[in-house]
Amino acid sequence: MSRRTVVLSTLTAALLVGGAGAFAVARTADEPPVLSESAARFTAPTAKRDGGLVFITDVTAPSGVKSLKVLAWPEDGPFSEAKNKLTAKDLAEVESADCVDAEDDTVVCTYDAPVTAKDLTESPRGTWHIATLATAEDGTTTFADRTATFTVR
Structure with missing residues (x-):
């Protein structure tokens, strides 16, 4: 094989590998955030202490995670109607x-x-959902109206 053929083959291979790598980097940069391992825990208040809602999740985004917005909403609330979907x-x-x-x-x-006890008396009983909006550093987003569920008794 001539030296010229070897050099051209090497350059072609380098360009193909480099181009594929650049495509892979560009491709992953546009991927929206992914939520996993999501869980919600509701603890009712008692006469001696306040209760609370804790939601935890893992968020993965190739460009980095900018924010995660969270909203708890009752299943029988205003967002349950077809015309008022969250x-x-x-x-x-x-x-x-x-x-x-x-x-x-x-x-x-x-x-x-x-x-608080007052919050609980003013809240509907039953199933509640956690809605999330994850935003990556590159601006891509992932929205879910039912990322997790908990019960208020």
Whole structure:
């Protein structure tokens, strides 16, 4: 094989591998955040102490996680009707969870809300859902209206 053929083959291979790598990097940068290991725990208040709602989830995004918005809503509430379905736009102005780095592109996010005896008396009983809006650093988002479920008794 001539030297010219070897050089051209090497350059072609390098360009193909480099191009594939650049495509893979560009492709993963546009991937939306992924939530996993999501769980909610509701503790009712007692005469001696307040209760609370704790929601925890892992969020993974190749470009990094910018924020996780969290909203608890009752199944028999206003968002249960077909004409009033909860949307990502509804979560734009709600509270954010606190997120800490875990590994690689993953953060662990925790949302902790106190629940007083007064809150409990004013809240519907039954099934509640946790809605989430995860936003990656590159602007991609993932919305879910039922990321986790808990019961208020």
